[in-house]
Amino acid sequence: MASRFALSASALFVFQSVVYASPSAILPLASHRAAYDLSLVDPTSPPLSSAQTPIAASGLIAYEFRGSPCEGYTSSFRQLTRMERSEGEPLATQVNAVSFEDADGKTMRFRVDSEGTPETPAVVGTATRGADDDLRVDLTKPSPKAIDFGHDVLFPTQHIERLIEAAKNGGGAIQARVYDGSDTGAKIYATMAIIGKEASKPSDDAEAAAELRGVRRWPVVVSYFDEATTDSAPEYTLSFDLYENGVSGTLKLDYGLFALRARLQKLEILPTPACNK
Secondary structure, X not given: OHHHOOOOOOOOOEOOOOOOOOHHHOOOOOOXXXXXXXXXXXXXXXXXXXXXXXXXXXXXXXXXXXXXXXXXXXXXXXXXXXXXXXXXXXXXXXXXXXXXXXXXXXXXXXXEEEEEOOOOOOEXXXXXXXXXXXXXXXXXXXXXXXXXXXXXXXXXXXXXXXHHHHHHOOOEEEEEEEOOOOOOOOOOEEEXXXXXXXXXXXXXXXXXXXXXXXXXEEEEEEEEEEOOOOOOOOOEEEEEEEEOOOOEEEEEEEOOOOEEEEEEEEEEEOOOOOOOO
16 A cells, blocks of 8 residues: 555655566555544644644544456545644545556556545546556546657556565665556656565554454555656655565655644454455
8 A cells, every 4th residue: 555545735766676466476565444544743843833833633544455367456545634723623534546457457447536626526537557568547537648658667556566575575765657547647756665685573563453464564655746847845654564465564654744643543454355366
């Protein structure tokens, strides 16, 4: 979930030699439901604070991921956020996103609905990878549009698999172009991931989710840049523990002017269909 954990307020170039592994070559991603509580990180001294900078935040994230390398992957994401400011009315937002990636990584269907301030229209579309690896996106909402993004673009589940494989090969720095259908649906994220050494100490997440005890994990920081802009600052940065089964632990989302923490509160591992592929 980490690479497409759309906490965004709007939310492959490889430095080391890492070759994308087929899904059958790595531990299957776990079908699961996860619940996270949202809060503001260090609300007493936000950087570059102003009247519009949040002084408190609350909310929740509910995430469900199901599938297999044979059937493809379905994800459902819901985020509710309420942020208090020193001046003005509180800001309340809700984001609901669903997607399906086919087993061959050739097609992704998606829908993102957002409510709050500012109002954002629904984004609905299909991304299709051609025989030459070129990615084409056909949007039906907010308005019909076809966009060509070229080669070397990963869908969210492919990105997670790439990060896990890189972590198992020693970690390091990895760049990737990622498409998840968020924002207006017309954006490619240029991502930079830094993967640390495998964690050896017991995980704090295991206090809320016993299913994570003993599962290998690595600290990961992923920065998301809008590929279409020349601004060097990332739109946001995710920091989290990535587990070998694809589960994301407690996350920190840094927007620059403020940061949110999504603390893992509950995890349910769901049955995953056997795959003979």
